[in-house]
Amino acid sequence: MGHEELLARHRAVMPDWMALYYEHPIELASASGRRVTDREGRTYLDFFAGILTNAVGYDVAEISDAIRSQLATGVLHSSTLYLIRSQVELAEKIAELSGIPDAKVFFTNSGTEANETALMLATQFRRSDQVLALRNSYHGRAFATVAITGNRGWSASSLSPVKVSWVHGGYRYRSPFKDLSDADYVKACVADLREVIETTTAGDVACMIAEPIQGVGGFSSPPDGLFGAFKEVLDEYGILFVSDEVQTGWGRTGEHFWGIQSHGVTPDAMTFAKGLGNGLAIGGVVARGDLMDCLTANSLSTFGGNPIATTGALATLDYLLDNDLQANAAKLGERLIDGLRDIAADRPAVGDVRGKGLMIGLEMVGPDGAPDPARAVAVLEGTRERGLLVGKGGLYGNVIRLAPPMTLTEDEVEEALGILEDVL
Ligand code: PMP
Numbered sequence: 001m002g003h004e005e006l007l008a009r010h011r012a013v014m015p016d017w018m019a020l021y022y023e024h025p026i027e028l029a030s031a032s033g034r035r036v037t038d039r040e041g042r043t044y045l046d047f048f049a050g051i052l053t054n055a056v057g058y059d060v061a062e063i064s065d066a067i068r069s070q071l072a073t074g075v076l077h078s079s080t081l082y083l084i085r086s087q088v089e090l091a092e093k094i095a096e097l098s099g100i101p102d103a104k105v106f107f108t109n110s111g112t113e114a115n116e117t118a119l120m121l122a123t124q125f126r127r128s129d130q131v132l133a134l135r136n137s138y139h140g141r142a143f144a145t146v147a148i149t150g151n152r153g154w155s156a157s158s159l160s161p162v163k164v165s166w167v168h169g170g171y172r173y174r175s176p177f178k179d180l181s182d183a184d185y186v187k188a189c190v191a192d193l194r195e196v197i198e199t200t201t202a203g204d205v206a207c208m209i210a211e212p213i214q215g216v217g218g219f220s221s222p223p224d225g226l227f228g229a230f231k232e233v234l235d236e237y238g239i240l241f242v243s244d245e246v247q248t249g250w251g252r253t254g255e256h257f258w259g260i261q262s263h264g265v266t267p268d269a270m271t272f273a274k275g276l277g278n279g280l281a282i283g284g285v286v287a288r289g290d291l292m293d294c295l296t297a298n299s300l301s302t303f304g305g306n307p308i309a310t311t312g313a314l315a316t317l318d319y320l321l322d323n324d325l326q327a328n329a330a331k332l333g334e335r336l337i338d339g340l341r342d343i344a345a346d347r348p349a350v351g352d353v354r355g356k357g358l359m360i361g362l363e364m365v366g367p368d369g370a371p372d373p374a375r376a377v378a379v380l381e382g383t384r385e386r387g388l389l390v391g392k393g394g395l396y397g398n399v400i401r402l403a404p405p406m407t408l409t410e411d412e413v414e415e416a417l418g419i420l421e422d423v424l
Contacts, residue, residue, distance in 0.1 A: 003024070003027065003039065003040065006027065007024075007025060010025075017156065021380065021392070022380070022381065022384060023381065026038050026044075026384075026389075027039045029041075031046075031058035031059060032058050032059045033057050033058060033059070033405075033407070034046055034049075034057050034058070034404055034405050034407065034408060034409075034412055035058070036058065036389070042387070043387065044384065044387050044388060044389045045387060045388050045389070045404075045412060045415060045416060045419075046058075046389045046404065046405070047388055047389055047390045047391075047402045047403065047404045047416055048389050048390055048391035048401065048402075048403055048404075049403055049404055049405045050279065051274070051391065051403075052215070052247050052252070052274045052275055052359075052403045053274045053275060053277070053278070053279055054275070054278060054279055054405050055250050055252070055274075055275030055276070055278050055316060055320060055325075055405060055406055056275075056278050056316060056319050056320060056323075056325060056405055056406060056407050057405035057406075057407040058279075058405075060278065060316075060319060060407075062315055062318070062319050063278055063312055063315040063316055063319060065315075066311050066312060066314070066315035067280075067308060067311060067312045067315070069311075070086070070307050070308055070311040070312075071308070073307075075307055076306070076307070076308055077303060077306035077307060077308065079302075080300050080301065080302060080303075080304060080305060080306070081300070084305060084306070084307055084310065086307055086310040086311045086314055087107060087305040087306075087307070087310045089310075089314055090105075090107075090305075090310045090313055090314050090317070091104075091105035091107070091305075093314070093317055094272070094284070094286050094317075095286060097257055097258075098258070098270060098286040099258075099261070099266055100266060100267070100268075100269075100270070100286060100287065100288055101266075101288065101289075102288060102289035102290070103286050103287065103288065103289065103292075104286070104287060104288075104289045104292040104293065105284055105285070105286045105292075106284055106285050106287075106292065106301075106304070106305075107282060107283070107284040107301065107304040107305030107309075107310065108273075108282075108283040108284055108285070108301050108304040108305075109281045109282065109283060109301065109303050109304055109309075110140070110273055110281060110283045111139075111140055111244075111246035111271065111272075111273030111274060111283045112139075112140030112141050112142045112145050112283075113140075113142070113283055113301065113304070114246070114271035114272065114273055114283040114284050114285050115139045115140045115144075115145045115148075115209065115242075115244060115246075115271050116140065116142050116143075116144055116145055117271075117285045118207075118209065118242045118269050118271050118285050118287070119131065119144045119145070119148070119162065119206075119207070119209070119242075120144075120295070121269065121285070121287060121291050121292065121294060121295070122206045122207035122209075122240045122242060122268075122269070122291070123162065123206045123207075124294050124295060125206070125240065125290075125291050125294040126204065126205075126206040126207070126238075126239075126240065127204075128204045128205060128206040129161070129162050129163055129206065130162070130163045130164075130165070130201050130202065130204065130205040130206055131148055131162045131163065131164050131165075131205065131206055131207055131208070131209065132164075132165050132166075132167055132193070132196065132197070132201075132205055132207070132208040132209070132239070133148040133149075133150055133164050133165075133166060133167075133208070133209055133210070134150060134166070134167055134168070134169050134170040134210050134211070134214070135150045135166045135167070135168060135169075135170050135171065136150050136151055136170040136171040136214055136217040136218075136220070136395050137149055137150045137151065137170060137209075137210065137211060137214060137217060137244075138151055138154055138211070138214070138215060138216030138217060139209060139211075139244055141154075141156065143157065143159075143160075143161055144160070144161050144162055147159070147160035147161065147162055147164055148162065148164055148209060150166055150170070151216060151217060151395055152395070153395070153397065154216060162206075163201075165196050165197075165200045165201050165205075166196070167189070167192055167193045167196050167208075168188070168189045168192045168193075169189040169192075169193075169210070169222055169226055169230070170210075170211075170214045170217055170220055170222070171214065171217055171218065171220045171394075171395060172185065172220055172222060173220065173351070173352050173354070173363055174371075174395075177189065182223035182225070183223075183225075185222075185223055185226075186223055186225050186226050186229050187229075189222075189226060189229075189230070190229045190230065190233060193230055193233055194233055197233070197237060197239075203237065205237065205239045206239070206240060207239060207240035207241065207242050207268070208230065208234055208239060208240075208241050208242070209242040209243075209244055210227065210230075210241075210242075210243065210244065211243075211244045211245075211246075211247065211248065211259075212227065212243060212245070212248045212253070212258075212259030212260045212262065212263065213247070213248050213253065213259055213355065213356060213359055215246070215247035215248075215359075215393070215401075216393050217393065217394060217395060218361050218363065218393045218394030218395065218398075218399030218401065219354060219355045219359050219360060219361030219393070219399065219401055219403075220354060220361065221354055221355050221356050221359075224262050224263055224264075225263065225264075226263060227241075227243075227260060227263035227265045228263045228264045228265050231263075231265045240268040240269070240291070241265065241267045241268055241269075242267060242268065242269045242270070242271065243258065243259070243260040243265070243267040243269075243270045243271075244270075244271050245258050245259055245260065245270045245271060245272050246271060246272060246273045246274050246283070247259075247274060247359065247403075248260075248359065249270070249272045249274075249275065249276070250272075250275045250276060250317075250320055250326075250406075251320060251325055251326025251329055251357075251406065252275065252326075252329055252357050252358055252359055252403070252406060253329070253333075253356040253357040253359060254326060254327075254329040254330030254331075254333045254334075254356060254357025254358070255330065255356060255357065256326075257326060258270060259356075262356070268287060268288050268291055269285055269286065269287035269288065269291060269292075270285070270286050270287075271283070271284070271285050272284055272285075272286070275316075275406075276313045276316060276317065277309055277312055277313050277316065278312065278313075278316040279312075280308065280309045280312040280313065281303075281309060282304075282305070282309040282310070282312075282313050283304075284304070284305070320406070323407070325406040325407060326357075326406075328406060328407070328408065329357040329358045329406045329408075330357055332358065332408050332409075332410065332413050333355075333356065333357035333358045333359075333360065335410070335413050336358070336360055336402065336413050336416070336417070337353060337355065337360055339413070339414075339417040340353045340360065340362065340417070340420065341353050343417070343420060343421045343424055344362070344424075347424050348365070348367070349364055349365060349366075349372065349375055349424070350362050350363070350364065350365075350424060351363040351364070351365035351369060355402075358402070358403055358404055358406055358408065359401075359402075359403050360401070360402040360403070361393070361394070361399045361400065361401055361402075362379075362399065362400040362402075362424075363394070363398065363399050364376045364379065364398045364399070364400065365398070371394070371395075371396035371397075371398035372398050373396055373397040373398045375398070376392050376394075376397060376398045376399065376400055377392070377397075379400050379420075379423055379424065380392055380400070382422075382423035383419055383420065383423050386419045386422065386423065387419065388415075388416055388419045388420070390402055390420075391403065402416070404416070
């Protein structure tokens with residue numbers, strides 16, 4: 001079956017709202033390291049890593065071998081009602097890495113389900129259906145997670161099981177506080193948070209949920225003190241804090257293992273997914289023990305934490321830690337940002353280069369500084385033609401997102417910079 005026929009069949013049977021990248025969408029046939037090859041035999045350097053699912057690159061022997069040995073037992077999955085050794089071991093490691101006192105872990109199959117779980121815990125614990133979220137956020141595609149998603153392009157439902165109040169602190173580049181210094185920006189966001197709590201809520205808010213760096217929102221990275229300052233206010237009101245680490249976890253920001261640690265904050269709960277499975281479907285919540293244990297009825301996920309996913313995730317985590325990929329993300333992220341800032345210096349169409357570690361965003365703007373989504377599409381297509389895959393995002397679809405696997409090499413950074421310079 002040819003490419004065009006597959007595309008036509010996709011369009012006939014999949015929903016209209018299921019977006020595909022590229023005018024001629026890619027079908028992958030194989031992958032290795034940081035490179036993927038499509039069915040037509042073209043190989044690309046992958047700087048989007050399957051929307052950050054591929055933390056350590058493709059076809060990593062240590063991970064594939066671990067999964068294969070689990071497959072060889074014949075137990076792909078039976079039931080989460082039985083003991084699963086790899087699940088317990090993975091939970092112990094994540095609990096320890098979380099820095100959350102008395103932490104407990106619950107596994108899911110996705111980031112959406114992880115955030116739904118965190119919301120259920122926080123709202124039950126506080127007996128309140130009020131939630132604070134950041135404008136321009138993305139937290140998932142189910143009922144409550146869509147409701148706390150502050151990005152119109154991804155707000156598939158306008159109905160909500162929770163009462164949401166929106167605060168500033170996400171998309172700085174186009175916020176009313178854009179021109180303030182870091183310290184004044186933090187102050188302005190804190191004042192806004194306080195005002196929102198005092199005016200639009202009944203005061204007994206369950207939690208704030210936030211991404212330390214907004215992912216779908218275009219890799220906007222707030223000043224380091226922001227969430228520490230938010231946390232002080234939340235503590236005054238007894239409001240819980242949930243850090244959505246679905247994109248920022250596993251050392252990707254280069255500075256710390258979790259994105260929120262750059263703000264000196266220990267959250268009440270963190271949610272994770274994407275990179276942990278290095279391609280396998282796994283997500284979860286790590287939370288304070290009393291918060292995790294607040295549910296009084298049974299609740300489980302049939303596949304959450306299944307033996308294949310947790311075996312693969314354990315091998316991924318070991319690989320990340322043994323090879324200190326966080327340090328690699330820090331070093332190569334810095335080189336990438338420096339290189340991109342040089343490229344952007346004489347290209348007014350790149351309005352902003354931002355991010356941390358291997359989460360870097362380029363804000364594409366028109367001559368008047370307005371968002372330029374058409375230019376972002378042109379960059380996406382142009383880089384693809386030259387053998388580089390990048391992502392797109394932001395409230396206006398005008399941000400190019402770079403998030404390669406954390407096993408990236410210096411040569412690959414230079415190769416990508418060369419292509420981006422050419423295309424931009
Ligand atoms: N939270 C964040 C920060 C995300 O980026 C995403 C996915 N883009 C999700 C949650 C939802 O994860 P999933 O698609 O695995 O449900």
